Each structure stands twice: as structure tokens, then as C-alpha cells.
Amino acid sequence: DTAVSQTPKYLVTQMGNDKSIKCEQNLGHDTMYWYKQDSKKFLKIMFSYNNKELIINETVPNRFSPKSPDKAHLNLHINSLELGDSAVYFCASSQRQGHGELFFGEGSRLTVL
Amino acid sequence: AQTVTQSQPEMSVQEAETVTLSCTYDTSESNYYLFWYKQPPSRQMILVIRQEAYKQQNATENRFSVNFQKAAKSFSLKISDSQLGDTAMYFCAFSGGTSYGKLTFGQGTILTVHP
Structure with missing residues (x-):
């Protein structure tokens, strides 16, 4: 069983489209995250949810909207995709906020043409 | 804000030898965690080792160890x-x-192990 699973793993789409990436964790963790890894491999947090409540919202365009229907799921919806959105998006979870270690999903590579 | 700096963009080592990767950070906090994550070509982020700042003893995991100063x-x-x-x-x-509740990452160091 994969602890943190993301779908899809690869996504190729046109500029202006809307797309979603789903994430699920079966670790029983309270906190989930979305990170973006750019073309230079730099990793930066986008959002964090603790037990379905948004706790971290970094400077991210409004076109990105996370949704957490329950504490085991955190989805990312992106509207009006732009070329600069091309990146690998990682979902992660931790046992509780501030507990330290993050468990990552395999990443979803988004390519915007 | 906390910052993490890895000054070595690339390193290489021969199989069976020892290599050290550098990391410095800046914070005014006294209680924090530090981690090393590994990302192979498969893209998966894998935790290598962690260190709690309040622990003086350096963490060790099999062949991996840290020098925490x-x-x-x-x-x-x-x-x-x-x-x-x-x-x-x-x-x-x-x-x-x-930054509790999120990780601040360094720029990364590409390590190549040669046979």
C-alpha cells in the first residue's frame, strides 16, 4: 500500500485549461501539504491543511485552490493554466502540525503547452 | 524567515568511499528539526536522516550520519x-x-557515485 498517493502522475495540458491533482494518505496523519518543485529542482511549500483546516497559504496565485474533504485527502485545483505552472507538484503528510518529518507522494509532473 | 543553503550544486564520489554534503541554515529559533531528504531519478522524496536541535548527539542511520554544529x-x-x-x-x-508545520528546503546537491 502506498502511504501517500497522488493522481495523476503525469499531466500534459494546454494553456488556459483547468486541471486537478488528487492526493490521499493512509497513514492517519493530521496534516497534509502541497509543495511545488520547479525546473531547477527547488522545492517550495504552497499550502498546508491540518485536519481539514487551511493553516499555511504561501504566496500562490488565486488560480490555485486546495480542497480537503477530509483529513486523509488534499486535492489541488488549478484554473487557467499558464506556462509557468509547469512543475512537479508533491503532496506530503505529517503526523501533526510541527511534528517534523514529512512523508511525500511520488509527485505529479504537470506540463503546460 | 528561515533560510537553508547548500553551497555544493554537484558532488561526485567513487563507490565505497566517503563523501560529505554541506548545509547551513539561518534561524533565530532554539527548537527546530533538520532533515536530509534524498530524491533519486525516480523523483520520490525519501527521508535519509533527521536531527532534533535540542539533542546534542549527532544522528546516525546505518551508512549515513550528520555533523550538527x-x-x-x-x-x-x-x-x-x-x-x-x-x-x-x-x-x-x-x-x-x-515555519513549524512546513519544511524549508535548500537548493539541493546532486551526488553521483561512480563505479
């Missing part, structure tokens, strides 16, 4: 008996203080 804000990773499977990008990361 709290006063110098330095957190280097030593890989002993390097193996081909250690080839990956290595990220140093910080969690604590106002």
Missing part, C-alpha cells in the same frame, strides 16, 4: 561506503519556529 548553524551529511544507489539529489531541510 548548532552554534555554527551547520548540518552536514556524511555518507560512508558510498553505493551506486546513493546517486541522487540531496536536500537539506529545516522545520521550526514560525
Whole structure:
């Protein structure tokens, strides 16, 4: 069983489209995250949810909207995709906020043409 | 805000030898965590080792150990008996203080292990 699973793993789409990436964790963790890894491999947090409540919202365009229907799921919806959105998006979870270690999903590579 | 700096963009080592990856960080917090994550070509982020700042003893996980110098804000990773499977990008990361609940990553160091 994969602890943190993301779908899809690869996504190729046109500029202006809307797309979603789903994430699920079966670790029983309270906190989930979305990170973006750019073309230079730099990793930066986008959002964090603790037990379905948004706790971290970094400077991210409004076109990105996370949704957490329950504490085991955190989805990312992106509207009006732009070329600069091309990146690998990682979902992660931790046992509780501030507990330290993050468990990552395999990443979803988004390519915007 | 916390920052993490990895000054070595690339490193290489021969199989079975030892290599050390550098990491420095900047924080005014006294309680925090430090991590090394490994990202092989498969893209998966894998935790290598973690260190709690309040612990003076350096963390060790099999062939991986750290040299944690709290006063110098330095957190280097030593890989002993390097193996081909250690080839990956290595990220140093910080969690604590106002960044509690998220990781702040360094720029990464690409490590290549040669046969």
C-alpha cells in the first residue's frame, strides 16, 4: 500500500485549461501539504491543511485552490493554466502540525503547452 | 524567515568511499528539526536522516550520519561506503519556529557515485 498517493502522475495540458491533482494518505496523519518543485529542482511549500483546516497559504496565485474533504485527502485545483505552472507538484503528510518529518507522494509532473 | 543553503550544486564520489554534503541554515529559533531528504531519478522524496536541535548527539542511520554544529548553524551529511544507489539529489531541510508545520528546503546537491 502506498502511504501517500497522488493522481495523476503525469499531466500534459494546454494553456488556459483547468486541471486537478488528487492526493490521499493512509497513514492517519493530521496534516497534509502541497509543495511545488520547479525546473531547477527547488522545492517550495504552497499550502498546508491540518485536519481539514487551511493553516499555511504561501504566496500562490488565486488560480490555485486546495480542497480537503477530509483529513486523509488534499486535492489541488488549478484554473487557467499558464506556462509557468509547469512543475512537479508533491503532496506530503505529517503526523501533526510541527511534528517534523514529512512523508511525500511520488509527485505529479504537470506540463503546460 | 528561515533560510537553508547548500553551497555544493554537484558532488561526485567513487563507490565505497566517503563523501560529505554541506548545509547551513539561518534561524533565530532554539527548537527546530533538520532533515536530509534524498530524491533519486525516480523523483520520490525519501527521508535519509533527521536531527532534533535540542539533542546534542549527532544522528546516525546505518551508512549515513550528520555533523550538527548548532552554534555554527551547520548540518552536514556524511555518507560512508558510498553505493551506486546513493546517486541522487540531496536536500537539506529545516522545520521550526514560525515555519513549524512546513519544511524549508535548500537548493539541493546532486551526488553521483561512480563505479
